Amino acid sequence: AVTRTFSIIKPDATRRNLTGAVTAMLEGAGLRVVASKRIQMTRAMAEGFYAVHRERPFFNDLVAFMISGPVVVQVLEGEDAVARNRAIMGATNPANADEGTIRKVHAESIEANSVHGSDSDENAAIEIAYFFAQTEITG
Numbered sequence: 525a526v527t528r529t530f531s532i533i534k535p536d537a538t539r540r541n542l543t544g545a546v547t548a549m550l551e552g553a554g555l556r557v558v559a560s561k562r563i564q565m566t567r568a569m570a571e572g573f574y575a576v577h578r579e580r581p582f583f584n585d586l587v588a589f590m591i592s593g594p595v596v597v598q599v600l601e602g603e604d605a606v607a608r609n610r611a612i613m614g615a616t617n618p619a620n621a622d623e624g625t626i627r628k629v630h631a632e633s634i635e636a637n638s639v640h641g642s643d644s645d646e647n648a649a650i651e652i653a654y655f656f657a658q659t660e661i662t663g
């Protein structure tokens with residue numbers, strides 16, 4: 525089925541002027557950008573977005589990293605969008621990511637790993653609604 529997922533191009537990638545390169549890889553994997561905006565997240569926004577990780581040892585560093593520069597938040601649409609996006613992103617740790625994936629090609633570290641993608645349809649809907657109004661999304 526054609527579904528949607530949520531993506532973030534993270535500060536390590538925007539800093540290196542890789543917004544277009546990363547987006548081209550998403551599009552090349554069969555995903556369509558149906559919403560996109562470049563934002564500077566506040567600490568509160570980043571803490572809320574990653575609330576599921578708040579007890580993890582990397583939480584404070586992760587929040588600091590995610591507010592260290594602009595991010596590009598996107599809604600992606602395509603056949604099985606969540607799985608398709610996870611495949612093109614590659615493993616969280618770039619050291620474990622398959623050849624040709626965004627994280628293998630572009631990520632700097634397990635933290636500065638260039639992209640975020642939703643891990644389920646349910647979380648995709650929650651994450652899309654966290655950043656976008658319905659009026660900002662169009663096929």
Ligand code: CMP
Binds near residue numbers: 635639
């Ligand atoms: P993301 O998919 O956005 O979800 C949580 C983020 O935490 C992850 O990508 C990484 O950027 C970051 N992170 C930092 N350290 C770790 C770790 N040890 N395990 C998982 N995620 C980590």
